[in-house]
Amino acid sequence: MMRxxxxxxxxxxxxxxxxxxxFTTEIRFPANIDTRKVIMQYDNGKTVYPVxxxxxxxxxxxxxxxxxxYVMLAVLYRKPSGAFYSNEYFLNxxxxxxxxxxxxxxxxxADPLDSxxxxxxxxxxxxxxxxxxxxxxxxxxxxxxxxxxxxxxxTNETNKDSVMQVMxxxxxxxxxxxxxxxxKYNDQYYSFWVFKRNISGTNFIKPDVLSKVFxxxxxxxxxxxxxxxxxxxxxxxxxxxxxxxxxxxxxxxxTGVTINTxxxxxxxxxxxxxxxxxxxxxxxxxxxRKIRDNYSADRLEVISISIDSDSSAFAKAMGVHKINxxxxxxxxxxxxTNYGGKPIPLIYLINKEGVIVYSSEEDRPGVLVDLLSxxxx
Numbered sequence: 356m357m358r359x360x361x362x363x364x365x366x367x368x369x370x371x372x373x374x375x376x377x378f379t380t381e382i383r384f385p386a387n388i389d390t391r392k393v394i395m396q397y398d399n400g401k402t403v404y405p406v407x408x409x410x411x412x413x414x415x416x417x418x419x420x421x422x423x424x425y426v427m428l429a430v431l432y433r434k435p436s437g438a439f440y441s442n443e444y445f446l447n448x449x450x451x452x453x454x455x456x457x458x459x460x461x462x463x464x465a466d467p468l469d470s471x472x473x474x475x476x477x478x479x480x481x482x483x484x485x486x487x488x489x490x491x492x493x494x495x496x497x498x499x500x501x502x503x504x505x506x507x508x509x510t511n512e513t514n515k516d517s518v519m520q521v522m523x524x525x526x527x528x529x530x531x532x533x534x535x536x537x538x539k540y541n542d543q544y545y546s547f548w549v550f551k552r553n554i555s556g557t558n559f560i561k562p563d564v565l566s567k568v569f570x571x572x573x574x575x576x577x578x579x580x581x582x583x584x585x586x587x588x589x590x591x592x593x594x595x596x597x598x599x600x601x602x603x604x605x606x607x608x609x610t611g612v613t614i615n616t617x618x619x620x621x622x623x624x625x626x627x628x629x630x631x632x633x634x635x636x637x638x639x640x641x642x643x644r645k646i647r648d649n650y651s652a653d654r655l656e657v658i659s660i661s662i663d664s665d666s667s668a669f670a671k672a673m674g675v676h677k678i679n680x681x682x683x684x685x686x687x688x689x690x691x692t693n694y695g696g697k698p699i700p701l702i703y704l705i706n707k708e709g710v711i712v713y714s715s716e717e718d719r720p721g722v723l724v725d726l727l728s729x730x731x732x
Contacts, residue, residue: 375420376448380428380476384413385457388467392433396664397426397446400581402688405665421448422580424544425477428453432467442468443479451475484545491536495529507634516719519635523716526698527559534560534568541571551585555592556696558716562593584692591695597714601626601705602693608658609673609682616709619656623731624705627659628691631672636700640676646727647680655731657681662691662699706730 384390390413395406400423408415419426425445430453432440444453456470471478479485489496502522510518534554537546550572555565569577569585576582594602601624605615616624627643629636647657659682663669669684685691694701697716704713704726712730713723 375422377418377420378426378446378448378451379416379418380426380446380451380453382415382417382430383452383454384410384467385455386413387457388413388432388455390415394431394433394439395428397421397428399423399426400584402686403664405668407665407667424579424581427479427548428476430468440466440468442471444473445477445479447475447477449475479545482545484540484543487540488533488536488545488549492529492532495525495532499525499529516721520719527557530554530557530559534564538568538571541568542573544576547572547576547581551581551588555585555588557698558592558596558695562589565589565592587692588696591693592697593695595694595697595703595711595714597711597717599711600709601703601711603709604690604693606683606685606690609684614658614681614683616705620709621707622653623655623707623727624703625655625657626703626705627657628694628697628699628701629659629661630663630699631661631665631668632663633699637672637676639700639702640678643680644677650727650731655727658683660685660690662686662688 382395384393390410393410395408395417396403397406397417397419398404399419399421404419406415406417408417417428425447428444428446430442430444434440452472452474453476454472454474455467456472458465458467458469480489499522502518502525506515506518506522530553533549537550537554540546550568554560555569566589569582569589572582591602594600601616603616605613605617608614625643625646627639629640631637643657643659646655657680659678659680661669661672661682661684663672663684664686666684666686672678673682683690688696694703700715702713702715702723703711704723706712713726715723
């Protein structure tokens, strides 16, 4: 079955060249909005880019290239509490615009992203398919939101692991519910987008099931650039699991030194995927540092791989969290995709033979500590 799955995936990898498309979009906010609180990023089908732009009279223009059917633009606005209002949009090729209107609930300012006049763009949450999916997954989404809120506000060193375990379990329940929706409405581009974004990069669904669902999408989607990238993610899911050979890679670290995993045979490798915007990733940095300090570099190589697209945010996080071990800036997410593009934080322990013996997706955190103490001496 596994050989069939890999062979089937390889069919879709035949095309290796896709035309870039260009977009330009103007963003306008009303005068009562403090644009210093606005955060924007866009997904061009290959990676996510933060928008480092300056508003002039509450207007800004974003331009770039993309490979997917649409550019996905995420807009966030910081609340006084530190949380965010957020909304997402599909932008078409060429020129587009988003003009936000002043939004109030009586005399109280309301969600500033709630009302927007669009040109050559689509508000994703208002797509009929998106509305259907919210209703279809309402219970599972609410249960996950509840435990995530608990994690953000009430966790401590005593209960953190158990809370993360519940969060992981509820994430799996939600993903499986989303997959039910995708299978039911597989002729919708929105369903493929949900599959690509939320489902294809997780271990919650068996590879042969992912393959069958992917094969059910229209041929135009399967053979697109997005289809190719989704296949790469699914192929990574197949290989990046405990008990299998770890996907090999060669890349320069931030000092310019070439890191080739093939050169580390004979010692263990601790591989960590992280990003500056991932709070749980940053919370685990002291533990990674402790491991680096406790074990000889002759026996254990620690490699952190950032999937940030914002080099400034990446560099700042490196300094703040004193990350002084081997680090790779995987801006294009090549290594990350080959490991299945799974949710971060993500940690693997690879043994002397290049086999994955620990995966944070499959094991509890305490297993890593025990394994290191027994295996790396």
